[in-house]
Amino acid sequence: MVVATWSLAGCDCGPDEPVWSPTPYDLVIPPFFPPMDVPADNPLTVEGVKLGRMLFWETALSSDRSMSCGSCHLPAHSFSDPAQYSTGVTGAQGTRNAMALINLGWAPSFLWDGRMPTLEDQILDPVQHPDEMNLPWSQAVQRLQEDEPGRGYAQLFFDAFGTDMVTPELTVKAVAQFVRTMVSSDSKFDLWRRGETELSEEEYNGYQIFLREGGDPEVVPGGQFGGDCFHCHGEAGMQFTDNLMHNNGLDSVFVADPGFAGVTGNPLDSGKFRTPTLRNVALSAPYMHDGRFFTLEQVIDHYNTGGVPSSTLDPFMKYEAGGLALAPIQKEALVAFLHTLTDTVFVNNPKFQDPH
Amino acid sequence: MKKTSTPLLMLALLLLAATGCQPDESPSLRLAFDLAWDGAPYTLGEVVLDNQGRDIRLDRMEAYVSQFALHDVDEGWVNVDTVQRIRFAEEGNHVVLDLPGCEDRHIDGLRMGLGVPADQNVDVDPAGYPADHPLGFAGSAGMHWGWAAGYIFSVYDGRLLVDPEQPFSYHAGDDRLYRTVEFSWEDAWLLEAGEEPQNRILTLDAYKCLHGSEDVIDPTVDAQTHTGNNLELATRWVTLYLQAWTLK
Numbered sequence: 008m009v010v011a012t013w014s015l016a017g018c019d020c021g022p023d024e025p026v027w028s029p030t031p032y033d034l035v036i037p038p039f040f041p042p043m044d045v046p047a048d049n050p051l052t053v054e055g056v057k058l059g060r061m062l063f064w065e066t067a068l069s070s071d072r073s074m075s076c077g078s079c080h081l082p083a084h085s086f087s088d089p090a091q092y093s094t095g096v097t098g099a100q101g102t103r104n105a106m107a108l109i110n111l112g113w114a115p116s117f118l119w120d121g122r123m124p125t126l127e128d129q130i131l132d133p134v135q136h137p138d139e140m141n142l143p144w145s146q147a148v149q150r151l152q153e154d155e156p157g158r159g160y161a162q163l164f165f166d167a168f169g170t171d172m173v174t175p176e177l178t179v180k181a182v183a184q185f186v187r188t189m190v191s192s193d194s195k196f197d198l199w200r201r202g203e204t205e206l207s208e209e210e211y212n213g214y215q216i217f218l219r220e221g222g223d224p225e226v227v228p229g230g231q232f233g234g235d236c237f238h239c240h241g242e243a244g245m246q247f248t249d250n251l252m253h254n255n256g257l258d259s260v261f262v263a264d265p266g267f268a269g270v271t272g273n274p275l276d277s278g279k280f281r282t283p284t285l286r287n288v289a290l291s292a293p294y295m296h297d298g299r300f301f302t303l304e305q306v307i308d309h310y311n312t313g314g315v316p317s318s319t320l321d322p323f324m325k326y327e328a329g330g331l332a333l334a335p336i337q338k339e340a341l342v343a344f345l346h347t348l349t350d351t352v353f354v355n356n357p358k359f360q361d362p363h
Numbered sequence: 364m365k366k367t368s369t370p371l372l373m374l375a376l377l378l379l380a381a382t383g384c385q386p387d388e389s390p391s392l393r394l395a396f397d398l399a400w401d402g403a404p405y406t407l408g409e410v411v412l413d414n415q416g417r418d419i420r421l422d423r424m425e426a427y428v429s430q431f432a433l434h435d436v437d438e439g440w441v442n443v444d445t446v447q448r449i450r451f452a453e454e455g456n457h458v459v460l461d462l463p464g465c466e467d468r469h470i471d472g473l474r475m476g477l478g479v480p481a482d483q484n485v486d487v488d489p490a491g492y493p494a495d496h497p498l499g500f501a502g503s504a505g506m507h508w509g510w511a512a513g514y515i516f517s518v519y520d521g522r523l524l525v526d527p528e529q530p531f532s533y534h535a536g537d538d539r540l541y542r543t544v545e546f547s548w549e550d551a552w553l554l555e556a557g558e559e560p561q562n563r564i565l566t567l568d569a570y571k572c573l574h575g576s577e578d579v580i581d582p583t584v585d586a587q588t589h590t591g592n593n594l595e596l597a598t599r600w601v602t603l604y605l606q607a608w609t610l611k
Contacts, residue, residue: 041490041500115501218509220592229592238589243507244490244500251505275408275422319422322520322532322587 027169029054032184034112037192038201041244043112049127049180051187054166059185061163062178064361067156068147069140071096076133076182077361079105082354085287086189091298099138102264104298107291109284109353112187115250119280119296122270126186130179144175151178158363191286191353197245199347206347212337213344221310221323221331234310234331234341238323239282247286247348252279253321256314257295264297277319289349303345307338388465390554392433393562394473396449396456398424401570407452410524414574418524419582421569424451425506426517427479427497430543431460434472436551441468446479448497448506451567459560469551473610475565477601478516478541485513485538508536512591516540517604519572523582531582533572533600534589540601546610564611571607578603 032051036043045051062068063076079093080086086108092100103119111117116124123129133139134147151160151173161171168177196214198204206214217240219233239255240247252267258278261268267276280296294300300309313330314320325331333341353359397404400411405421413419429446443460450456462468478484483498489507492499498514506515515536523529554561573580578599588596 039488039490041492042494044494044501113500115504220589229588231592237509241507242509243488243503246500249505250501273408316527318522318528320530322530 025165027165029167029169032056032188034188034190037190037197037245039245040190040192041113043187045112045187046125046127049183051184052167054163055168055181055184056188058160058163058167059181059183060359061158061160061362062151062182063185064363065151065156065158067150068134068142069096070142070146074140075361076130079133079139080108082360083290085109085191085291085354086359087291089292091293093139095136095139096141097137101138103296104293106283107287108186108189109191109286110189110246112190113244113246113250116281120267120270121252121281126183127176127179130182130186131175147178148173148175156363189353189359191350192245193352194286194350195347196344197350200245207343209340209343210347211344213340213342214347216333216337216341217344222325223329223332226329226332230332232332232334232337234307234333234337235323235325236285236310236341239321240285246284248282248284250282252276252281253323254278254280254317254319255295255310256317256320256324257297257299257309259315259317261317266296275319278317279319279321285345286348287350287354289346290354303342304338307333307341311338388557389461389463390466390468390556390558391459391461391560392470392552392554393457393459393560394431395562395564396428396451396458397564397566398451399566399568399570402568405569411570413523413570414579415581419521420524421519421521423518423520424567424569425449426477426567427506427514428458428475428477429483430474430476430480431458432474433460433462433468433470434474434547435462436469436471440472440474446483446497448502462554465556467556468554470554471549471551472545472547474543474545475608476541476543477605477608478536479514481538481541484536484541487513508589508591512536513538517601519569519600519604525583529582529586531585532587532589533580533597535597535601535604536590537594537597539594540590540597542601542605544605544608566609566611567604568607568609572600572604575603575606 029052032053034051066072066075074096079088088105091104093105094100111126117129134142135144154160164173164177165171167181199206216234217236219231220229221233221235222230224230239249239253241249261278265277267279268274292301294306300306311331311333313325399405407421410418410420426449428449431443431445432440435441441462447458489498489500489503494501496502508515513536515534517535519533521531552561585596590597
């Protein structure tokens, strides 16, 4: 039963008609961030974000009522899964590492292979996926409609969308609104960029390595003994990702996981995966689409060797030239810089935690 | 039907005359962008031959074009300021150039900047543009080096399919590598006001980006430039790139 919000004056709609008046959510865009392109059919509202947060943490959306979105997207790990592969309600495991949920309001596509064009599309999948929450949407909707969890969902849906009729579309819209509010902008690097703190000498050196071209100049013309990180993890919009698909030399064949080619059908996209953000990278191990690396040092060592060759290996990789040739002290500096992208304010933000 | 009185109609016409014509009444030109290899249409990913008969494949070709101008027979150069990102992996790359005014124009020249103009390049943050702007965060994804270094004007990536394969990557940027290509022709085109835009095609011959009359870039010798790390090669590449455009 919906507890109606009554209009007290100036309305000819009668005393029984609930009035829907959602409150626009004031999302503050941090300094140096680009405007967020929020879908016109799903504007942020205080009520929608509130509902989305409750649904994000709602275990009733899994078949055995044991898992929520937050089960695989843990706050302490920048809303990613510290396990290499997430385990679903049936005990089945996926084949890719759960990505960190951070600044997704600026992402043009979703998942490691970019197959989901919108956040709303992406959120539809895990609830019904047999290896994840394994609950048909018909049952998920029924549980929410009948308010099995006892959270007052009918009223919350009405407050958010003007109807107490729960649908999969409105459910994912609410979760998408919540996820769009998950903005990280308070790392040490952000503070430095805003002139509010200083980087240590080692961190600053690491930043310079991050920005410099890779390779030994004796081997790679113009090599600057840098990390070559900025090409794919650029600072534009403070996002530290180009959001594009690259083959970074993890494998020579792609039978197990074709990556972006599985979406486009184009062999030239084989082995390409989306560049993840480096924000909170120190918190979001393991790394790569299949979580094969467990430390930042392992990741840097991979790039330092240049990866393995294949027909779609990204030209930024230095396989032919023998890798980046970073010295141990440079690798340590790079790790120190990557730690400046850690935002504990974000991961501890009470607005993102489990409300139940 | 209610009739509009003559004085009101006259007033409306006068107001229209005083404020200029509607945008769709301006004479305009639609330029499509095509990719070719040695004169033949080319699709990224196709394997073709280089000047030594070696298999070669182009995987990515993208570019910024900007600062268009059309040469009006009577008025001279008329600037049509716009910036466009050309992604040759996608169909339908084009730009529509609307000329000011609502009179017919006779055009006998076209000028196009190859890259991003200096005042929009270095120290300009993509975050400052609307989300879908070609120079904005999403619009410039993969085409921006950072605040200090600016935009990547052109990207030309592929591999020479020899044994072992030789990847190559030529990325040109930096204000020093901004170039302007200019075309002129004798029989002026009539761009009629109020009519559909005339269609013309600008073709980039990717073969000529490596093989010019005065210079040839061999990927086995010169495989990579990101400009800042190899300005000399980037300059050579841009010179060839400039000469690789034709207008149909």
